[in-house]
Structures are given as structure tokens and as C-alpha cells.
Amino acid sequence: MTREIDKPIPSGRWWRIIPPTILVYIFSFMDRTNIGFAMAGGMNESLSMTASVSGLAAGIFFVGYIMLQVPGGHIAEHGSAKKFIGVSILAWGGLSILCGFVQSANQLLLVRFLIGVAEGGVWPATLVILSHWFPNEERGRANAYFLMNIAVASIITAPVSGWIISNFGWRWVFMGEGLFSLLLIFVWWPLISDRPEEAKWISPEEKNYLVTKLREEQAELKTGGARVSYRALFGDLNLWRLVGIYFFYQVGIYGFSMWLPSILKGLTNSGMTGVGILSMFPYIAMIGGLYLFAQLSDRSMNRRRYTAMPIILFALSFLLSTLLKDQIWVSYAFLVLCGFFMQSASSIFWTIPPLTFPNEVAGGARGIINALGNLGGFIGPFAVGWFRTSFDSYDAGIYFLVVALVAGFLLTLTLPENTTGKVQKVEGLGRKVSA
DSSP: OOOOOSSOOOOHHHHHTHHHHHHHHHHHHHHHHTHHHHIIIIIHHHTTOOHHHHHHHHHTHHHHHTTTHHHHHHHHHHTTHHHHHHHHHHHHHHHHHHHTTOOSHHHHHHHHHHHHHHHTTHHHHHHHHHHHHSOHHHHHHHHHHHHHHHHHHHHHHHHHHHHHHHHHOTHHHHHHHHHHHHTTHHHHHHHOOSSGGGOSSSOHHHHHHHHHHHHHHHHHTOOTTOOOOHHHHHTOHHHHHHHHHHHHHHHHHHHHHHHHHHHHHHHHOOOHHHHHHHHHHHHHHHHHHHHHHHHHHHHHOOHHHHHHHHHHHHHHHHHHHHHTTTSHHHHHHHHHHHHHHHTHHHHHHTTHHHHHSOHHHHHHHHHHHHHHHTTHHHHHHHHHHHHHHHHSSSHHHHHHHHHHHHHHHHHHTTSOGGGTTSOOOOSTTOOOOOO
């Protein structure tokens, strides 16, 4: 699909759609990862939990998370993503507050599982909204700006959570941040529209551009007029490649992010306020990585290359941070570098499903990939906790995460040619996609 450059395109969608999606996912991400600070800040002792049980509590979120992935993506594509996400905001905010009142490890496990269920459809539903507002040649940047919420959330979560724990205790991390999540509904509901055709604020020029461009994009993804079924989708090898890549990638991402406060506490012997401040800088670096790789990817349209590259560089940086841990600040510098690469592949990875699957099943495909892939978010934190309990060291767990990331990198290299900026006919549900 060639880029139209004859005249400037109105850009209201960038300012109206991206900020609310970022804000919603900032608090979603905070409410799923603040348990890492609670773990390092007294929750384990208060609830009599071992490191392996703590890892289970961090990871069980992702078991619940898979429940609404496919339904969420399907509802968003064929119904209203706006309504679906609005209900999800109220559910996970209330459950996050409840997490601050648990009195046992079993209660914590149950509430964390339910928070995962409540948040499960938000990610594929948000990606559907972005795909309705940003054509393929803009989607890498749009996804990257959206994914910057993870960096911003972590930058906010780190010092705020450390300060709250130091002054009020670990329970207030859940209750306070959950309350702010509930208030998001007053931002989300008035600002978001599901599609350009439904928005009252959009200019006629921008609406016509988007409707025409997205219609052309979908026309290129058609399969000779035949209706595509989910049965055919499940038989497509590309779907399982993408699931595998995302699984191994999430093992590394969540193994790193959930245990980073504990790793930093052990590395630097800092208090929780210091750990919170040190935890900020990998996520500040993440913003730069997201921006750089999204620009490179949109410029070349080579989605495969710029998905693979950050994954292997993340693995290498994580490995060096462990091998050089006797040099504290050198090790910490590599942890910051981990942050730079950690999410850089994500925005580019999520441009691939719309290139690979037609609109009828694209929302469900995103849900399947996110649901099964995010089981890596369970495996990563749990594995690090298990290795920590078994070997009294984080090293073995980190090596496990590095191996998972390398596996994700190698699998990315097997993606088809339509993700490399070339025109290629891919078998199965494969599409002819022009860069």
C-alpha cells in the first residue's frame, strides 16, 4: 500500500485517540505490576509467603488474563471496544482495592486471578481501536506511543509505590492505585469513539482519508471473497509462530519487571525508596527504545527485523547484567539497557497480525496471541521465584529468562516475507501485502 503524500493529512486522531488509551493502560499496568513492590516491601513476610509462592501470586494474574482475550478482541471488532473497556475499568479498579484487604496467600492468589480476568480483554480491544484509527503505515508509531504507557506507568509506579510502602505499608499500594483506576471511567467514556465514522469531533478530510485508506487496506487482505473462519485461523502456522514469539517474549518481560525491585534491592542494598528511584531509569530508557525502533520499522516497513532485534539485545543486556553483578553500577547500567530494549519489539510485533489475517478474524487473532502468549507472564515470574527458592540466587532464574528470549528471537526469524517490507504471497491465510 503506497503512502499518500500529495497533501498533509489532518492529525486530530493522534491527539484524541492515543492519550486516553495511554492513560487507561498506565493504570492497568500499574495494578498488575505493583505487586513486585509489595513483594519487596513486606507483603511476603506479612502473609508468610516463600519466594516461589510470591512468584505464583505475581504470575497467576496471567492465568486469569487469558479468559477474555478472544472474546474481548471479537467484541471489540464486531461490537464496541469503548463499552467493553469501560466495564473492564470498573471491574479491575474495584478488585485492585480489594487486593489491599487480603489476609492470606490464598486470598491474594484468588484476587490476583480475578484482576487478570477483569483486565484480560483490554489489550486486544485497545489494539482493535488503534487499527480502526491508524492505517498500516502509521500503526507502528501509533502502537509505540500507546506502549509508552508501560514506561510511564513504571516510572510513576516505582517511586510512588516505594514511597507509599515506606510511609503507609504495602496494603496502601493496592488500595490507593486501585482507587485512581476507578476514576479513569470519567476520562475514557467522553473521549473515545470506536471508529472514525462515529466521531463527532473529526474533520471531514481526516474522516474521508481514514475510511478510504482502511477500506483499501482491508481489500488487500481479502481471500477471494471467501469468508474466513476461526477454524481456518487455528490451522494457520503463522498464528502459532506469533503465539510462540509472544510467549517467550513475555517470559522475559514479566520475569524482569516483576522481580526488578527485588533484584535491585539485592544488588544495591538500598531501602525501598531508593529501590523505587533506581527502578525508574530502565523505564525512562524504554521510551527512547520504543520511539527509535518504531521509527526505524515504519521507515523500512520491515516488521520482522525490528521485532527480532530488540528481543535479542534485551537478552544480551540481561545476561551481562548478571555476569557483571560484582561491579554494581556496571550491572545496573545493563539493567537500564534492558529497559531500553524490553518493550521495543512490542509495538512492531502488533503490526503483524493485521498484515497476516483478514478483518473477520483479526480481532480474535489478537486475542488468541495475547491470551496464549501472556502465559509467559505467568511462567517468567514463577520461574524466577522457584529458582530463587531452590538455589538461593536470582542468577539461575535470569539465565532461564535469557534462554526464553533467545528462543523468541529465533522464532521471529521464521516469520513470512510479508513482514519484511516485500510483496509476497503467503500460504494458508497468508495475504498479499504491499509495503
